[in-house]
Amino acid sequence: MAIRVRTLALALTCSALVSLGAARAGPSPVLQPQDLFSLSRAGDPQIRPDGGLIAYVRTTNDVMVDAGRPAIWLLDPRTGAQTPLSAGDGDASSPRWSPDGSRLAYVFKPAGGAPQLYVKWLASGQTARIAGLQQAPGALAWSPDGKSIAFVMLEPSAPETLGPALTRPAGAKWADPLKVISRTSYRADGQGYLPPGYYHIFVVSADGGAPRQLTAGKVDDQGPLSWAPDGRSIIFTGRRDADWEHAAFRSAVWRVSVDDGAVVRLTTQEGPDGAAALSPDGKHIAFSGYDDHFHGYANRHVYVMDADGRNVRALAADLDRSLDQPKWSADGRAVYAEYADHGVTKVARIGLDGRLEDVAAGLGGGGLDLPYSGGEFDVARDGAVAFTQGAPDHPSDIALAAHGQVTRLTHLNDDLLAHKTLGRVSPLAVVSSADKTPVDAWIVTPPGFDPARKYPLILEIHGGPFASYGPTFATDDQLYAAAGYVVLYVNPRGSTSYGDVFANGIDHAYPGLDYDDLMSAVDAAIARGSVDPDRLFVTGGSGGGVLTTWIVGKTHRFRAAVSQKPVINWSSEVLTTDLYPWMAKYWFGNLPWEDPQGYWKRSPLSLVGNVTTPTLVIVGTSDLRTPDSEAEQLFDALQIRGVPTGLVQVPGAFHDMAARPSHAAAKAQAVLAWFARYDTSPAAPAR
Numbered sequence: 001m002a003i004r005v006r007t008l009a010l011a012l013t014c015s016a017l018v019s020l021g022a023a024r025a026g027p028s029p030v031l032q033p034q035d036l037f038s039l040s041r042a043g044d045p046q047i048r049p050d051g052g053l054i055a056y057v058r059t060t061n062d063v064m065v066d067a068g069r070p071a072i073w074l075l076d077p078r079t080g081a082q083t084p085l086s087a088g089d090g091d092a093s094s095p096r097w098s099p100d101g102s103r104l105a106y107v108f109k110p111a112g113g114a115p116q117l118y119v120k121w122l123a124s125g126q127t128a129r130i131a132g133l134q135q136a137p138g139a140l141a142w143s144p145d146g147k148s149i150a151f152v153m154l155e156p157s158a159p160e161t162l163g164p165a166l167t168r169p170a171g172a173k174w175a176d177p178l179k180v181i182s183r184t185s186y187r188a189d190g191q192g193y194l195p196p197g198y199y200h201i202f203v204v205s206a207d208g209g210a211p212r213q214l215t216a217g218k219v220d221d222q223g224p225l226s227w228a229p230d231g232r233s234i235i236f237t238g239r240r241d242a243d244w245e246h247a248a249f250r251s252a253v254w255r256v257s258v259d260d261g262a263v264v265r266l267t268t269q270e271g272p273d274g275a276a277a278l279s280p281d282g283k284h285i286a287f288s289g290y291d292d293h294f295h296g297y298a299n300r301h302v303y304v305m306d307a308d309g310r311n312v313r314a315l316a317a318d319l320d321r322s323l324d325q326p327k328w329s330a331d332g333r334a335v336y337a338e339y340a341d342h343g344v345t346k347v348a349r350i351g352l353d354g355r356l357e358d359v360a361a362g363l364g365g366g367g368l369d370l371p372y373s374g375g376e377f378d379v380a381r382d383g384a385v386a387f388t389q390g391a392p393d394h395p396s397d398i399a400l401a402a403h404g405q406v407t408r409l410t411h412l413n414d415d416l417l418a419h420k421t422l423g424r425v426s427p428l429a430v431v432s433s434a435d436k437t438p439v440d441a442w443i444v445t446p447p448g449f450d451p452a453r454k455y456p457l458i459l460e461i462h463g464g465p466f467a468s469y470g471p472t473f474a475t476d477d478q479l480y481a482a483a484g485y486v487v488l489y490v491n492p493r494g495s496t497s498y499g500d501v502f503a504n505g506i507d508h509a510y511p512g513l514d515y516d517d518l519m520s521a522v523d524a525a526i527a528r529g530s531v532d533p534d535r536l537f538v539t540g541g542s543g544g545g546v547l548t549t550w551i552v553g554k555t556h557r558f559r560a561a562v563s564q565k566p567v568i569n570w571s572s573e574v575l576t577t578d579l580y581p582w583m584a585k586y587w588f589g590n591l592p593w594e595d596p597q598g599y600w601k602r603s604p605l606s607l608v609g610n611v612t613t614p615t616l617v618i619v620g621t622s623d624l625r626t627p628d629s630e631a632e633q634l635f636d637a638l639q640i641r642g643v644p645t646g647l648v649q650v651p652g653a654f655h656d657m658a659a660r661p662s663h664a665a666a667k668a669q670a671v672l673a674w675f676a677r678y679d680t681s682p683a684a685p686a687r
Contacts, residue, residue: 027419028420029419029420029421029447030420030421030422030447030482031417031420031422031475031478031479031482032479032482033479033665033666033668033669034665035416035420036061036368036475036661036664036665037061037062037063037661037662037665038061038063038413038416039060039061039368039395039413039416039475039661040058040059040060040061040395040412040413041058041059041068041364041366041368041395041396041412042056042057042058042059042388042395042396042397042398042410042412043056043057043058043059043366043376043388043396044056044057044093044094044095044376045376045377045378045386045387045388045398046095046096046097046378046386047077047097047378047379047380047384047385047386047400048097048101048380049097049099049100049101049380049381050101050380050381050382051077051380051381051382051384051402052076052077052078052101053074053075053076053077053101053122054074054075054077054378054386054398054400054409055072055073055074055075055085055095055097055104055106056072056073056075056095056386056398057070057071057072057073057092057093057094057095058070058071058072058073058412059071059366061661063661066660066661066662067659067660067661068659068661069091070091070092070093071084071085071091071092072084072085072092072093072095072104072106073085074104075398075409075410077384077386077400077402077407077409080409080410082410085104085106085120089110089111090108090109090110090111090113091108091109092106092107092108092109093106093107093109094106094107094138094140096140096141096142097142098142098146098206099142099144099145099146100146101122102121102122102123102146103119103120103121103122103146103206104119104120104122105117105118105119105140105142105149105206106118106119106120106140107136107137107138107140108129109136114133114134114135114136115133115136115137116129116131116132116133116137117129117130117131117133117137117140117149117151117204118130119149119206128208129208130149130204130205130206130207130208130209131204131208131209131210131211133153133211134156135153135154135155135156136153136154137151137152137153137202138151138152138153138223139151139152139222139223139224139225140225141223141224141225141226141227141234142206142227143203143206143227143231144227144228144229144230144231145231146206147205147206147207147231148203148204148205148206148231149203149204149205149206150201150202150203150214150225150227150234151201151202151203151204151211151223151225152199152200152201152202152221152222152223152225152236153199153200153202153211154195154197154198154199155197155198155199155200155213155216156195156196156197157196157197157198158196159179159180159196160180160181160182160196161178161180162178162180165177179193183196183245184245184246184581185245185581187578187624188578188624189578189623189624189625189654189655190624190654190655190656192622192624192654198217198218198219198220199220199221199222200213200214200215200216200217200221201213201214201215201221201225201234201236201256202214203258213261214234214256214257214258214261215236215238215256215261215263216261217240219238219239219240219244220238220239220244221236221237221238221240221254222236222237222238222251222274223236223237224236224237224275224276224277226276226277226278226285227278228278228282228307229278229280229281229282230282231258232257232258232259233255233256233257233258234255234256234258235253235254235255235266235276235277235278235285236253236254236255236256236276237251237252237253237254237273237274237275237276238251238252238254238263239251239252240252240254240263240265245581246581248579248581248582249271249272249292249582249586250270250271250272250292251272251273251274251289252265252266252267252268252269252273253265253266253267253273253274253276253285253287253309254266265309266285266305266308266309267287267289267305267309267312268309269289269290269291269312270291270292271289271290271291271292271298272289272290272292272300273287273288273289273303274287274288274289275287275288275324275325275326277326277327277328278307278328279328279332280328280330280331280332281332282307283306283307283332284304284305284306284307284332285304285305285306285307285309286302286303286304286315286326286327286328286335287302287303287305287326288300288301288302288303288323288324288325288326288337289301289303294585294586294589295504295507295586296466296494296503296504296506296507296508296510296586296587297466297494297496297500297503297504297507298500299320299321299322299323299499299500300322300323300324301314301315301317301323302314302315302316302323302324302326302335302337302350303315304335304352315335315350315351315352315354316348316350316354316355316356317354319339319356320499320500320501321339321340321341321497321499322339322340322496322497323337323338323339323348323350324337324338324339325337325338325376325377327377327378327379329349329379329383330381330382330383333351333352334349334350334351334352335349335350335352336348336349336350336359336377336379336385337350338363338375338376338377339497340373340374340468340470340496340497341497342440342470342491342497342498343373343440343468343469343470343471343491343495343497344361344362344373344470344471344497345361345362345363345364345365345373345374345375345470346358346360346361346362346363347359347360347361347363347377347385347387347401349383359383359385359401360377360385360387360399360401360406362389362390362391363375363376363377363387363388363389363390363396364388364389364390364391364395364396364397364472364473365388365390365396365472366388366396367658368395368473368474368475368658368664369474369475369476369658369664369668370460370462370469370474370476370477370541370658371392371442371469371470371471371472371473371474371477371489372462372467372468372469372470372472373467373468373469373470373472373496373497375387375388375389375390375396376388382402383402384400384401384402384403385400385401385402386398386399386400387399387400387401389406389408390470390472390473391471391472391473392422392424392425392471392472392473393417393422393473394411394412394413394414394417394473395412395413395473397409397410397411397412398410421447421448422447422478422481423444423445423446423447423449423477423478423481423482423487424444424445424449425442425443425444425471425477426442426443426445427440427441427442427443427471428441428442428443428488428521428524428525428528429441429524430490430517430520430521430524431520431524432493432513432516432517432520433516433519433520433523434513434516434517434520435513437493437502437505437517439490439491439492439493439517439520439521440490440491440495440498441488441489441490441491441521441524441525442469442471442488442489442490443486443487443488443525443528444477444478444480444481444486444487444488444489445481445486445530446481446482446483446484446485446486447481447482449530450530451529451530452530453530454530454531454532454535455484455485455486455530455531455532455535456484456485456486456531456532456535456536456537456675456679457485457486457487457488457522457525457526457531457532457535457536457537458480458485458486458487458488458537458538458539458675459488459489459490459518459521459522459536459537459538459539459540459558460476460477460480460487460488460489460539460540460544461489461490461492461518461538461539461540461541461543461544461547461548462489462490462491462495462540462543462544463540463541463542463543463544463545463565464494464495464496464542464543465494465495465506465510465514465543465546465547466494466495466496466503467495467496467543468491468495468496468497468498469489469490469491469495470497475658475664475668476658476664476668476671477489479668479669479672480668480671480672483672485537485675486525486530486531488521488522488525490517490518490521492513492514492515492517492518492521492547493505493506493512493513493514493516493517494506494510494514494543508587508588508589509602510546510587510602511546511547511550511602511604514547515547515550515551515554518547518551519551519555522536522557533557534559535559535679536557536558536559537558537559537560537561537562537675537678537679538551538552538558538561538562539561539562539563539564539671540563540564541564541565541657542564542565542566542567542625542626542655543567544564545563545564545565545566545567545626546566546567546604548561548562548563548564548566549561549563549566549568549604549607549608549611549615549634550604550607552611552613552615553604553606553607553608553610553611554607554610556612556613558613559613559614559675559678559679560613560614560615560616560674560675560677560678560679561613561614561615561616562615562616562617562618562670562671562674562675563615563616563617563618563631563634564617564618564619564657564667565618565619565620565623565625565626565630565631565655565657566604566617566619566626566630566631566634567603567604567626567630568603568604568605568630568631568633568634568637569603569605569630569633570588570592570599570600570602570603571592571596571599571600571603572629572630572633573626573627573630574587574588574591574592574599575592576627576629576630577624577625577626577627578624578625579625604634605633605634605637608634608637608638608641609641611638611641611643612643613643614643614644614645614674614677614678615634615638615643615644615645616645616646616647616648616670616671616674617631617632617634617635617645617646617647617648618631618647618648618649618650618657618667618670618671619631619632619647619648619649619650619657620649620650620652620653620654620655620656620657621649621650621651621652621653622652622653622654623653623654623655623657624654624655625654625655626655628649631647632647635647644678646674648667648670650663650667
């Protein structure tokens with residue numbers, strides 16, 4: 001039996017709407033797909049220098065436009081009172097405080113218009129657009145005297161042409177002109193085909209005026225931007241070498257003169273240096289990066305150097321974790337940075353002597369569908385840390401770590417989730433059968449879980465592969481649990497937050513030991529009890545899609561599988577992904593025509609002759625990271641072999657197929673519907 005479903009809109013969304021409509025007959029005690037339209041999450045916290053207010057971005061899903069709508073809210077950490085920053089109908093983001101805390105700069109995109117740079121005066125409540133921009137500004141940074149704002153913006157260039165243009169008669173309707181591409185980086189997942197031009201640094205008066213361009217050339221500059229105390233120069237990150245487009249991980253820290261635009265390189269390390277910040281006295285620069293040795297993964301370190309680029313040294317050099325987002329303490333004696341440890345994201349204060357002290361833990365990322373590690377933070381002059389706090393029972397909120405205490409300040413989803421019984425998330429100890437290495441895993445049990453019963457299990461695998469899951473909220477896992485499944489998610493070999501050796505356990509060998517780790521986790525879940533070993537299911541996205549397909553080519557123990565946005569054939573993947581300039585070099589060490597057998601040996605397509613497991617394939621039609629041609633190769637191969645299969649295409653979706661709430665809900669329902677079709681046990685959960 002074989003089924004082909006061409007679009008979610010055609011089949012799965014229709015059935016989803018029927019069930020969602022039925023759910024409206026009365027409130028459900030568990031999370032339902034329709035509930036995804038009611039979720040909010042907090043991000044980009046910016047604490048006023050005196051600590052008196054926190055500006056943050058609240059993204060709320062809007063059922064009428066099927067998207068998350070970002071808005072800026074002001075939060076009083078003493079009282080918990082919140083005030084929206086209103087600028088009309090549109091999306092607001094990137095709040096940044098002036099040095100004296102009297103004004104807030106931000107980006108506002110009016111409905112149907114282009115993003116613009118705005119400033120709000122807190123004392124008067126007045127707001128003004130301070131520049132008319134043709135492109136979206138980013139990486140906003142105030143000058144120390146509060147008189148100017150620097151930002152990064154695309155400087156458009158004319159489209160390339162080949163040959164003289166033809167003369168079109170007046171009124172004639174011709175086809176679009178040829179699109180000529182010669183740049184190495186010409187498309188990006190989430191953006192599509194990139195407009196011609198280069199990103200550079202601009203400065204504009206905080207009282208309004210015409211932006212002045214500081215950097216130029218056929219190179220890309222990026223933030224964050226950090227002003228010198230005297231306001232005469234700005235520190236930034238740039239990829240400015242002659243072969244910069246082919247050297248994806250060769251960025252450096254640079255200084256540009258505000259007076260004349262002269263640019264000076266400050267770091268020479270062979271790696272991705274960036275996230276640079278000047279100390280309050282302007283004498284030192286903190287930045288993150290690493291010396292690149294072309295492995296699949298490398299820990300980022302936080303370094304401090306003199307303002308002229310000399311005397312570079314790593315802080316907390318012995319910490320076998322990746323540090324990032326360095327921010328100076330007000331006294332210049334320490335740097336705050338973020339790192340993930342065993343899937344849990346933390347903020348640490350690192351003294352210039354290298355002593356590290358955790359000041360916040362349990363940060364939450366910006367996504368809703370999957371439990372990835374991550375989060376954001378900011379630091380006030382007195383050392384108070386505002387951060388996005390996540391937990392298994394709610395998406396990211398704003399919390400404050402001050403005076404040794406952590407206070408959760410927002411409860412954005414209590415109106416919805418406080419009245420739901422969610423699946424309980426608990427850790428599961430795993431030892432890999434490959435070499436006895438400990439592996440972290442978590443179990444999500446269904447609401448109303450009865451340990452005396454036997455439940456079907458879904459193994460849900462993260463992507464990356466160099467990423468990590470943690471004990472945080474995830475709509476996919478909660479919806480699976482609400483449908484009666486035990487959900488197992490794991491940080492197998494290749495996962496970050498466990499150090500360099502663990503992550504590089506799959507270096508130039510992926511898939512590999514991660515398969516053994518995942519199967520050991522399944523065995524551990526069964527051994528714990530309450531899991532029916534004859535009712536096992538598997539799914540995962542991106543790198544998890546790779547492993548899902550690898551698993552069904554290696555074993556027949558799963559009743560059904562859903563491979564989401566997978567890679568099937570590494571030779572075609574490394575030449576069609578938007579990451580093509582570097583993927584082969586870092587993940588294989590050679591090119592497909594140099595080692596075709598090596599590429600084939602690591603391709604799930606090489607195992608497709610072994611597959612008997614009914615397998616659904618899901619992919620976005622605009623996915624540029626793992627292109628839909630990869631998913632179609634799997635579907636076509638399974639069709640040829642007569643294995644039960646289906647292909648679900650998410651219309652217009654990039655790699656993040658859950659960016660729109662309706663897609664996130666319908667995708668989860670597709671997974672559950674596919675598993676239900678092959679869960680024929682009399683004890684199968686009702687759906």
